[in-house]
Amino acid sequence: MEKIIALNHKMNMEYEEVQNYLKNIQELEINPIIFPTAIYAKKFVDSGIKTGLQNIYSQNSGPYTGEISPSQAKSIGIDYVLIGHFERRKIFKETNKDINEKIKAAVNNNLKVILCVGEGKNENQEEIIKTQIIEGLKDIKEEIIIAYEPTWAIGSNEMPNKKELENIIKYIKSFFDYDIMVLYGGSVGADTIKTIKEVNAVSGYLIGGNSTNISELKKIKEVIS
Ligand code: 13P
Numbered sequence: 001m002e003k004i005i006a007l008n009h010k011m012n013m014e015y016e017e018v019q020n021y022l023k024n025i026q027e028l029e030i031n032p033i034i035f036p037t038a039i040y041a042k043k044f045v046d047s048g049i050k051t052g053l054q055n056i057y058s059q060n061s062g063p064y065t066g067e068i069s070p071s072q073a074k075s076i077g078i079d080y081v082l083i084g085h086f087e088r089r090k091i092f093k094e095t096n097k098d099i100n101e102k103i104k105a106a107v108n109n110n111l112k113v114i115l116c117v118g119e120g121k122n123e124n125q126e127e128i129i130k131t132q133i134i135e136g137l138k139d140i141k142e143e144i145i146i147a148y149e150p151t152w153a154i155g156s157n158e159m160p161n162k163k164e165l166e167n168i169i170k171y172i173k174s175f176f177d178y179d180i181m182v183l184y185g186g187s188v189g190a191d192t193i194k195t196i197k198e199v200n201a202v203s204g205y206l207i208g209g210n211s212t213n214i215s216e217l218k219k220i221k222e223v224i225s
Contacts, residue, residue: 003197003202003224004033004145005030005032005033005220006032006033006035006147006204007033007207008054008206009212010054010208011037012037012212013040018040018043021212021214022043025049028218028221031050034051034211035054037054041053041078045076045077045078050080051077051080052081052082052114053073053078055083056068056102056111057102057105058101058102058105060072060105070105070108070109074109074110078111079112080113081112081113082116082147083099083103083114083136084102084115086149096131096136099132100135103115104139113142113145114144114145115132115146115147117132117133117136117146117148118153119150119151129172133172145180145182146180146183147183148172148184149185150186152186154185156186157189158186159186161195165202173201182202183202184202184204184205185205185207185208187209188205188208189216189219190219193205193224197224
């Protein structure tokens with residue numbers, strides 16, 4: 001099965017850059033799922049690109065200044081949402097309970113959820129991931145996608161080796177009674193992807209820093225095709 005290429009733009013690019021990027025990414029023909037900064041999302045949807053939001057709120061409407069609801073996202077043609085990204089957990093103090101509420105709201109609106117999990121450098125990997133999965137997915141029956149992003153690998157140019165990746169993906173899959181797709185994220189680039197692509201259990205890649213870099217994406221495409 002073709003691997004998923006998910007591009008998390010985070011809070012990067014201004015509007016003119018986005019316009020150039022759109023042209024270039026379409027020419028690249030990698031069929032990505034793009035998670036742009038939310039204010040640009042409709043532009044991506046209208047260009048026929050599979051588009052997601054980097055975050056969502058847990059309510060469909062109401063007095064929640066600055067937030068975006070899952071039903072609003074759905075109404076402009078958004079299909080995917082990242083929930084529980086490390087930066088949301090760390091900077092915006094999202095708890096597993098918050099994440100669980102967001103996932104419930106997202107699946108109720110037929111958004112495809114990518115739940116991000118991952119441990120820090122000196123943390124108990126299995127304990128952390130188990131808690132993130134059990135608490136994050138409490139009472140959720142719908143199928144979702146997991147993105148495994150060890151926090152120490154984000155933006156660091158470091159990543160797990162093949163064996164470590166195989167082991168943790170097997171562990172993650174053991175919590176599900178369906179064949180869940182697990183993406184890998186953390187310092188994915190043309191060089192590091194050589195290791196990741198050897199891990200059959202990886203269903204795709206969640207790319208951050210290089211997601212807005214067309215020439216690096218071109219190199220990534222060459223390596224994986
Ligand atoms: P980097 O690719 O910059 O390490 O970021 C990974 C990430 O956070 C994707 O969600």
